[in-house]
Amino acid sequence: MLTLIALFAGASDALAQDQQGQTLPSGVPLPLRIGVAVFLNDAAKISEQAGTYEASIDVRFRWRDPSLAFDAKKIGGDRLEYSNEMMAARLGKMWSPRLTIANQNGNPLRAEGGLFIYADGTVEHIQRLRSVLNNKYRLAAFPFDTQGLSVRILSSRYTINQIALVQDQADINASGIAETIAISGWTAKRMEFSPSRSRGWNGDSYSELEARVFIQRLPFAHLFAIFTPFVLLLLVPTIMTLYAKADVAPRMTLWGASILALIALSFTFSVRYPALGSDSLVQQLISIGFGFQLFMVCLTVTLLNPQVSDRLFSKPILVEVVGFLRWSVPVGMIGLIVTRSLLTAFA
């Protein structure tokens, strides 16, 4: 009988503690303001194909719970610190906003953190997480693109009338990007925050704050890998067509080989950059290449084919037209490629 009573009392106590843990702090106006700070320590494994990236981030949540205030003189300091297991135990006994990182892919690879409770009841919950995060990449401007690596902080338990995710100057100062950060192939630029709301399954609105770290791709390595084979497979048949003395047949053979080479290059790019869409610079270059090949084949069989050109124009006109094409076609093609590349960079 006594054992049963003891068990019942323990269960009630646990339930009360659980209820106490879930109850919003009293004595503070609602919605309770939760200050959010995000600091990016490191980022790696940026995968456009998988739509993920791996990052080490420090996330700090700050709020005020007057019930946790204490006398600093009695304690001998104005701050209580809890870390790791002690932090988890302390959080279990108090209210916390239970915010989640909405775009986290699975569990964190590594997690550590701490809890500070100040004498006036201010609470700071700091987590250092190494996680894989989902991210949407927009690759239309590749390789001149700037991507936003997103960390979405979401309140999934408390509605917008209960808590509000905010940033004051202290949170802004605590947020940012590590000075020593080095992301291979990218340059870190800045961090921006944008608040929003998300609609829950029950129709309620929940507060959300998205931190975005903007990183700019270093284009030069990609430019060489993209443009060099592209230029080479068009250069040889162009020289043979416009500048070398050759008949129609060898020119057409070269253009046929060039077309097949461009098709192969297109497949190569689609395998190397599978996440690129049809509006990317790479796809535009392929289209320009095919258009150029079509134009040059038409030239080869008409204006540059004596059997056809002699019937269309007199010799003086033909000489002038061919002379014009010899410099205008390569110049125009280079101009078109440079223009498309620059417009992509400015997109």
Place this chain on the structure above:
Amino acid sequence: MHVKYKALTFIGVITIFTAAISGWSSYATNSGIIESAKQKELRGTATLIQNDLQEQAGKAAARASLVVSLPSIQEAFRAGNRDQLVQRLVPAFLIQRDKYGIREGQFHTAPAVSFLRIYDVTAGHGEDLSAFREMVLATNRKQESQKGIEIGRRGLSIRGVEVVKDAKGPIGSFEVGMSFSPVLENLKKNAGFEAGVFVDTVMMSDIANLLPKPDAERIVGSYQNVEATNWKVVRPMVSADILNDAKDVLTRIKTVDGVDYGMVAVPLLDFKGGRIGAIVAVKSFEDYQTLQGGALVRAIAFAFLQAIILAGTMLILINVLFIHPLTAAAKKEPQNS
């Protein structure tokens, strides 16, 4: 041959010249449209700030009006009973402070003598505010409510002052002062601008003696920053010259680290119409910069294309119609003679 090269050079120069004019004209038109859009956004932001300030003043006046119309408040004020006023108002005003940006509430007796400060109930009883509280003087003198911006003992606030009166006649006045936070937060949320409020340092130190001294970092020339949404963004854009020049709405485009930033400064006028500071709002105009870069590339590309086509066409025509016949005729002449 001499004629040929002269003609070709002349055509080339004319073609390049016309293409350049065409390209420049196209870029200038696009650039003008983009500049106009920037200025429109900055002027729209200035209007947003001014409207928000008026709205805040209206909210302050509304709260003051609500308080002074309560019979229990009139009765307590008439009786000079500070304790009753504290009991009846302080709990509600603490919530108003925490949730809605109310930073001051104060009862005055005529002409402008402090009777009770809601957020500091023991301080300032009987202090004469007439040297610097024109709004309170005007309210008690004209027996009309007033609203506006004024520096008080607790700093700069957006205020509404109402007459307190009962059946026996006027008793005094009550004011509500609101902070600039709702204005700055609205601006950030609705227009994406980071903003800060700057006030004359001398006036603040003379009048607002209940406030601590500001950080040296927050002082710009003869002005001090009292509030900002993001000081790290606002500070590089603000200088003493800009704050001194902000006698009317001022717009500037400034480049910091290669990025264009739009800045608008709206002067803050106190109740007497004197300039006491400015609200400065800042936003990155990198999107406009990108548009201008794209417009420049397109203009150059089309000018280039125009030059190639025109030059080629003219070259072919000149050579076929004039140069070749002249050359052929010149060759025949020695044979005939």
